[in-house]
Amino acid sequence: MNSQVKVPKGDEKITIELTVKEAIALTGVRFNGEPQLKRAATKKLMEQLDQTALH
Template sequence: MMNSAFHIPQGEEKITIELTVKEAMALTGQKFHEDSSVKSEAMRKLNEVVLRKYGMER
């Protein structure tokens, strides 16, 4: 397997994402069986902020 390094412009810049406590916990691996949409909602928010911030909106 080949490992290739790549440069991420502004890779050390900080971004702010507003998550609920459950969403943050879901991103760390906690499972919420009663509400399986918690992790997907957190991922949606994360992707939305990153894409918007760096001009990669769909």
């Protein structure tokens, strides 16, 4: 089965400001002393995607 996903503004570029640690956390590396890093980075990413998709 072949399905395609259509994303409005899918080729538009977005800019998200992350710390180096946040960017690394998004790759799957765990920072035991700072478990909130991935959550914070994901939140920033999702907020930017929401803003882009709505406008």
